[in-house]
Amino acid sequence: EPSTPLLRLQELKIAYGGIQAVKGIALELHAGETVCLIGANGAGKTTTLNAIAGVLPIAGGDIHYKGERINALPAHRRLRAGIALVPEGRGIFTRLTVEENLRMGAYTRKDAAAIEADLERVYTMLPRVKERLAQVAGTLSGGEQQMVAIGRALLSRPRLLLLDEPSMGLAPLIVEKIFEVVQSVAREGVTILLVEQNANLALEFAQRGYVMESGRITLTGSGSALLQDPKVRAAYLGEE
Ligand code: ATP
Numbered sequence: 597e598p599s600t601p602l603l604r605l606q607e608l609k610i611a612y613g614g615i616q617a618v619k620g621i622a623l624e625l626h627a628g629e630t631v632c633l634i635g636a637n638g639a640g641k642t643t644t645l646n647a648i649a650g651v652l653p654i655a656g657g658d659i660h661y662k663g664e665r666i667n668a669l670p671a672h673r674r675l676r677a678g679i680a681l682v683p684e685g686r687g688i689f690t691r692l693t694v695e696e697n698l699r700m701g702a703y704t705r706k707d708a709a710a711i712e713a714d715l716e717r718v719y720t721m722l723p724r725v726k727e728r729l730a731q732v733a734g735t736l737s738g739g740e741q742q743m744v745a746i747g748r749a750l751l752s753r754p755r756l757l758l759l760d761e762p763s764m765g766l767a768p769l770i771v772e773k774i775f776e777v778v779q780s781v782a783r784e785g786v787t788i789l790l791v792e793q794n795a796n797l798a799l800e801f802a803q804r805g806y807v808m809e810s811g812r813i814t815l816t817g818s819g820s821a822l823l824q825d826p827k828v829r830a831a832y833l834g835e836e
Contacts, residue, residue, distance in 0.1 A: 600663040602627045602756060602787050603648065609656035610640070610647050617643045619811035620657060625756070625789060630782050632790040632798035632819070634832060635808035641791040642684050644808070645758045648789070649681035650674040661756070676704040678755030682762065684791075686745040690734030694725060697733050697744050701751030711751065718747040721777060739770035746777060757781060759790045763797060775801055795832035799823045807832075 603625040610618035618640045625631050633641050646652040648659060650671035659666050666674060680701075689697050698718060702711045719726035722743050728736065733744060742762055749757060759778065763771040775797070782788050792798035799805050799819040807815035807828060815827065822828050 599626065601625060601660070602629075602662060603789070604660040605644075605648070605657065606660070607657035608644070608647065608654060608659065610643050610652060611655040612643075616655070617811055618647070621808070621811075621813045623806055623813065625787055627755070627787055628785055629804065630788045630790070630802045632792055632802035632805045633808055634792055634795040634798050634805060634822075634828075636831070637793065638810075639808040640811045641808055642760055645681065645760050645789070645791050646683075649679060649758055651681070672704055675752050678753065679758065680749040680752045680754035680756070681758045682742075682745045682749045682760060684760040684764070686741050688733045688736075688741045688744060690732070692733055693729065694731050694733050694736070694744055695729040698725075698729075698747050698751055701748035704752065710753075714751055714753065718750050721750075721780060722747050737770075739766050739774065742766065742770075742774055743777065746774070746781070750781065754786055756787045756789065759788065761791055761793060763792060763794050771797065795828065796823070799828075 601624040605621055605623040607620045608618055609616060609620050621644065633644065635641055643652065647654050650669060654667060661677065661679065689700065698715060705711055724740060725743050725747055728740065733741065736744065762774050778788065790798055790802060799822050802819045805817065805819050805822045806813050815825065
């Protein structure tokens, strides 16, 4: 193995009460990679992402980040360490303005000048968002809200960006725009773990992918290999 992975999950188990949603999975991400986690509804993808972000406790196994075991590290400390989550449903503060939402992303930081500089970078990356800074976020379109959620995550200066179904409920043209933004974030060197039900989109975007079924990882490979895999095509790309 050439280097310590940025993130490593080993035998990870997550339960809701007595129900095991994630049943001992292994996953690795190296710095700078784009990786996706695909699978049907209820496979455990969101659960896995939330556990990495620390918003959900784990029932067994290990999470290592930059070589350190972070199993018990609270979510805000993980955020400060560079793990940012763009949650399912976006998690926008609907009654706050766009600018207030963005600034929330920097709540663990104290470097005021750098925060302003990062805001400017986000405005450059997301011009549509910049036009609406004073608007109440609840009145934005779904696509605009997704942009704000990504922008907010960037305000924490992430090393690892966890994206939960950014395409959900959005028209194809908007999805394309969102993925252009995510691609430019990746090009800046941010490591990305993307959860998607849209397997085609996810596998075209990501260098590598993992397939999750009923709480287990059943298949892994490069994005292009998984796109051509007959099992993946039959189960997730709507082919016989
Ligand atoms: P989706 O794309 O629908 O979000 P998913 O792959 O992300 O699917 P999860 O949301 O992680 O799947 O759900 C995995 C399993 O855990 C499912 O069986 C789900 O019903 C269960 N589950 C999720 N959240 C809870 C909860 N808060 N309480 C109890 N069970 C839950």
